[in-house]
Amino acid sequence: EAQVTQNPRYLITVTGKKLTVTCSQNMNHEYMSWYRQDPGLGLRQIYYSMNVEVTDKGDVPEGYKVSRKEKRNFPLILESPSPNQTSLYFCASSLLTTGRSTNEKLFFGSGTQLSVL
Amino acid sequence: AQSVAQPEDQVNVAEGNPLTVKCTYSVSGNPYLFWYVQYPNRGLQFLLKYITGDNLVKGSYGFEAEFNKSQTSFHLKKPSALVSDSALYFCAVRAGFTTSGTYKYIFGTGTRLKVLA
Numbered sequence: 086e087a088q089v090t091q092n093p094r095y096l097i098t099v100t101g102k103k104l105t106v107t108c109s110q111n112m113n114h115e116y117m118s119w120y121r122q123d124p125g126l127g128l129r130q131i132y133y134s135m136n137v138e139v140t141d142k143g144d145v146p147e148g149y150k151v152s153r154k155e156k157r158n159f160p161l162i163l164e165s166p167s168p169n170q171t172s173l174y175f176c177a178s179s180l181l182t183t184g185r186s187t188n189e190k191l192f193f194g195s196g197t198q199l200s201v202l
Numbered sequence: 203a204q205s206v207a208q209p210e211d212q213v214n215v216a217e218g219n220p221l222t223v224k225c226t227y228s229v230s231g232n233p234y235l236f237w238y239v240q241y242p243n244r245g246l247q248f249l250l251k252y253i254t255g256d257n258l259v260k261g262s263y264g265f266e267a268e269f270n271k272s273q274t275s276f277h278l279k280k281p282s283a284l285v286s287d288s289a290l291y292f293c294a295v296r297a298g299f300t301t302s303g304t305y306k307y308i309f310g311t312g313t314r315l316k317v318l319a
Contacts, residue, residue: 089245118306118307125211126311127292127311127312128292128312130306130307130308133304139304141304141306177246189234189251189296190248191236191238191248192248193238193245193246194245195244195245196243196245
């Protein structure tokens with residue numbers, strides 16, 4: 086089954102304790118991205134990646150790191166989490182499009198609810 | 203600046219009545235527009251998209267959307283609402299290529315649709 090898998094689903098941590106949220110897709114997608122969802126703010130892009138070893142900042146990258154060493158995996162790293170990073174996080178992937186592609190759409194993971202105390 | 207606006211936080215509609223969820227956009231160049239739906243405790247799911255062609259786009263679950271270039275709008279519609287359509291709906295636009303040759307997706311703040319029995 087084609088899917089984007091995020092882990093963990095729920096995570097409670099304390100300020101300053103490094104954590105990693107994993108994301109893996111089995112569709113051979115080039116494009117992967119991370120979003121956070123906050124009430125009243127919708128989805129905001131944190132980082133995205135066009136392919137292996139190619140990453141770029143989204144709209145809210147501060148306090149986050151990513152890596153893309155393999156095509157299928159795109160982990161989100163919080164080196165020193167703070168309470169303002171408490172949020173619902175989504176990973177998504179899609180085929181890379183270079184023009185008007187009829188195949189274009191994002192596939193989302195089920196989300197990770199992170200609470201930083 | 204490229205952006206997406208969903209002017210209504212919530213839309214209430216009676217079951218069997220037509221529904222409209224509004225979206226307006228601001229992008230440079232030709233827009234690539236999307237609608238996604240989020241059911242409780244789930245990730246976002248693709249509903250439909252406008253890339254090119256007919257201004258009326260048909261998607262999943264009986265939804266359709268009308269692209270209006272002069273009004274820069276992409277409203278989501280359904281002729282007859284179901285209680286099961288109750289969910290959070292997001293409009294999104296693919297922002298044009300940046301100088302680095304990448305692209306990203308910008309989401310609206312979301313509209314909660316409540317269909318009343």
